[in-house]
Amino acid sequence: MRIGIVTIFPDFVKVIREYGVIAQAVENGLLHIDIFNLRDFTTDKHKVVDDYPYGGGPGMVMKPEPFFRFFEFFQSNYGKAYVILTSPQGRRLDNKVAMELANKEQIVIICGRYEGIDERVMKFVDDEISIGDYVLTGGELPAMVIVDAVSRFVPGVVEEESVKNDSFYNNLLDHPHYTRPREIDGMSVPEVLISGNHEEIELWRRKESLKKTMLKRPDIFMKHEFDELDKKALISLFKELIRDAR
The missing domain is CATH 1.10.1270.20 (tRNA(m1g37)methyltransferase, domain 2)
Structure with a gap:
């Protein structure tokens, strides 16, 4: 299974593939976790990924252009993926959702920041997922939670008997x-x-x-x-x- 994470803080999320059973799964080729720095898909020298919202209001909004360039790059190099936006507006992550996502061949997780992303980026998004009814400063922690929960259901990552004995199974x-x-x-x-x-x-x-x-x-x-x-x-x-x- 291939998982891509799109973030402006790649060093924050890279640890998810460096420890425990997920690191072993990556080493054994069961999981491929790619981390993409959204700033690499900007064109200005300051690598700006946010701007003021139309209509006024507090905070900043993530610009659409870097996302459009990212998805053009990703689809050209990796093909079609199931795209998830981490969002408090999304459906709640649970075991059933994790099992469902583990059956996808390839997923991409967008880590939102600031007040949110430009609505036009939603043309690429297949699903919105929340890890609870609270707001975090960014989508990196939810993305890591999703990766961890989903990885457990990828065959070979964790012993099947261990998964069946976990909380919430059945x-x-x-x-x-x-x-x-x-x-x-x-x-x-x-x-x-x-x-x-x-x-x-x-x-x-x-x-x-x-x-x-x-x-x-x-x-x-x-x-x-x-x-x-x-x-x-x-x-x-x-x-x-x-x-x-x-």
Whole structure:
């Protein structure tokens, strides 16, 4: 998968491809992350990318010409891409959206700045994506969040089993995790996890996942499609709650 990021702060976003599993995926050729400096597509000696808004008002607006030149360059060299603008007006990024974008062969993410971009640039944009109902100083952080979330669903970047056990997959939060030591400050690892009984471990993890989701995110719990393991886990959970209430 190829991902392009268009920004006026390339040094800000380049770290996304330099650490962790994404860096490994880039090294192994599973991901190609290209970072484009919008100022390289200006023609004046000061490399200006913004100007005052028509009609007056506060702030500056990103000029259309550098974007037009960028897309002419990109399409000539890389072909057609699915273009995303990071925007608080866009649809909310979630696991479903990330999975959808991971199926695209090539995406380009535009990092907005200032008061926004000239509306005429929208002719190139296929999608607007927000990472939450708040405003940031620029689109670089949202772009990095999008890249990270999408990359996890690109085959080979992360183990498939790990992705399936993550929070929000199938509308459930993740179960608790433990590692060594077995006991610390009077707190022990649950006995079931060291029992060696894989069926019981799987049941315990699902039960804890259901419990955590009910308590913390009842909104997504109601969207979960229950299978046989869920039913067994819920019975176990209800028995546990009744026992604790006595």
